[in-house]
Amino acid sequence: MSQKRAPGPAASPRGTRDGRSRAPSQASAAPGDARPSAFPDGSETLGRRVYRLRVERGLTQRQVADPSYTAPYISTVEAGKVQPSEKALRHIAGRLGVGYEELVSGRPAHAATELRMRLTEAQRVLATGDPEDAAALYARLDQEAAQYGLDAEHAAALVGLGNCAVEAGELGPAREYFEAAESVLSQAGAPLTQRVPAIRGRALTHLLAGELRYACYLLETALEELNARGLRDPAALVQLYTAIIGPYMDLGTHARAAQAAELALALAPEVADPALVARMHRSVARTMIAEGRAAEADASLVKASEYYQQLQIRTELAHCHWMRGYVLAQAGTLGEAEAAYRTAQGMLVSRRAALYAHQVGVELADVLHRQGKDEQAESLLRDLLGGFGSGRGAVHEAGAHRLLGLIAERHEDNGRAEEHYLSALRLLEHAEAAGDLADLCRLLGDLYRRTGRVEAALDTYRTGLSHQAAPGTTTLGPAPARPF
Template identity: 75%
Template structure:
């Protein structure tokens, strides 16, 4: 039975092709059916699936076929649609959807009306929960969104939920689980041909897990490759670029590639006026502060951190605010203001502990122990470090784990326990060599060399010095490839 309204030419099989009127979002497939993206049902837009939905909605609303059809179509035509014998045109689809009180998208895809909007609102609520409440509760919210988005074929929302779950896992210190979630989001987006800017949050998350595990070079490789691809393709997405440039500062600094870190900070600052996300701008200021401090510009670094902290305070993002206190502690420590450094570190550590972010809390604890040692509180520093080492290691906070052993070596030297000091320095060297942290490794090699020289082992001391010099000679050039291209 044909429609009572003419809507287009008849296809080879005798079925009418899709009406090409304005407002349609489909294209004509070879069999004459509508080819749509993101179908939620297994049989997609097949006439049988659509017909069953029309029948289910009509009967649920207590309507007859005539009431759905009039005034534009006949009851017999609605019958053929429900039986799967006719594929309605775009115009007919809009008419049927309006009579049934739904949308054309719900009829063709099987998704409830406004589902995508509702899921995006739930994603925002989950992000807010992660920022202000319990990460476990946020993870549960993200998991619920992922399940609903997956059931209805909403790829972008499902990928965003996977990234959110990955962020929760990072905060909880489960780097392996976080990496798996970020990789799943990347695969999902790649399968539907998502552009690189859309994949950047997942890729950045994966790089962060490698950084926190001490795999600095691989973290740089991931971020540099993405930057080169974006810039070479002319994909000038300011938010994606700022996210990548900000993320790459930390591994560059840990590798000793300070010039590259400064360049990344400069490029991020240049793009910042085009970024609308205040949390991302605050994150950028936090990263830039580290490069400013490396250049001896402590006052400017502290000013950048104050900007970031103010933004996080207004946004009520507690974990990031804790990171600002952490970074300010580092600024004070580098400037020799040890009392303020201790206060800032304790504030950051307490905030992170309350947020159930153990890995970050352990890392802050190592830097707090360094300040305690410098203030002559060796017993307190040693107790804290021994407590922290259980949560740090080669696959989890390797650089800070090495820092803990370095400090324990200094404390041991202070009480003339040469054997213990040497053991801690050698352990620190192993962790830093694996991570590729050139500057820190050179420092520990110097400490070990000095210890060996003082105890009469001159040849062994020379070997330690040579190792340190080899890693210090050209940081960031022998360990990395060419710097990423600048954006066009």
């Protein structure tokens, strides 16, 4: 499946990793003008800025100085040898035709307002258009915000680039963008509430890579700090509670997931962002499914879908179809589940969201297998396996091997089934996905028992018992009966 790559950190026009941008190229000097000294860190000083603006406007030092100052004084300002007074700076700004704030800070008037408007446009493009186009917009905004020293806008552009990279399945670059955003805000002394989108992004990359406990650690640490400091920001809290539901569910810690869902639902009326509320409803549906509340889960997904349709957020709408396919598969309405999964996969493929499309494909293959369409399921799974690996979607990669093992068993190829089950076991042990591990241990133990390896079967069953599976915890397949 071909895909366009979101620009990675090396391709970003951003200057340095600490958030400082490279200085603009210098204009050519007029004969006899004094040049400002070189600055090894590439930053533009006040003197260099006066020099650049003067040369751009074709003015001499005397023209800038008149009538209140002298040309040699302007020369010393440009060389960085004197710190001009506010009165002198206002005079120089007037002669150069710029505002006082622009001269002092290097930022054009209304730069922050304009950048925020363009960030909103980039977010709209990511939601409704081509992620690669959105990445290009965010990259330009990243460079400009860093150049002007606008930390909040710089971090927002980095988070946008991270979201573009996640959509393309580039988890390493995405993580670097989110970490850079956190660094910019931390260095600027921004409160934790402003760092939450970057923290959520980092946690998402670890979740998708199968590092479930570390994803929980990041989110739990942020929640504990917010609550300890009394920083009651409903939007920040809902973002964190919503984000932590997924890793809790995959770890099999249903009580914690349910508690996070309850807290998010309680705060939702105080949140003004409809996209965030929609994401919350989609995540909360997972806890309802696990509790056997299929009708409520479906109602929650309908709410989320309505929000996403109004906002035209295509990837999130695809996730709603994906989750609805899961609800239908758990209920045993496999034909409708297949249709929902195919809709979700088609939408994600059109968005070039390759990793998500592969994950949906595995769950679609499960439904095909349960309908007796093993040939279709096996062909799909073998195509999909190449899209995982290298820390990409470990839980669903394990699900693919589990399904291939089941298909092999159905065709009495026990050796191949065992190979696939063991591959899945290694992936799930690394991810610590408790519910899926318990279910897989049951399958592998049954295989060992049927082939006469009783001791191996007992050891495998004991391993499965330690993970305490509960109905609905597995990523794939129907809610399992208690096997032991």
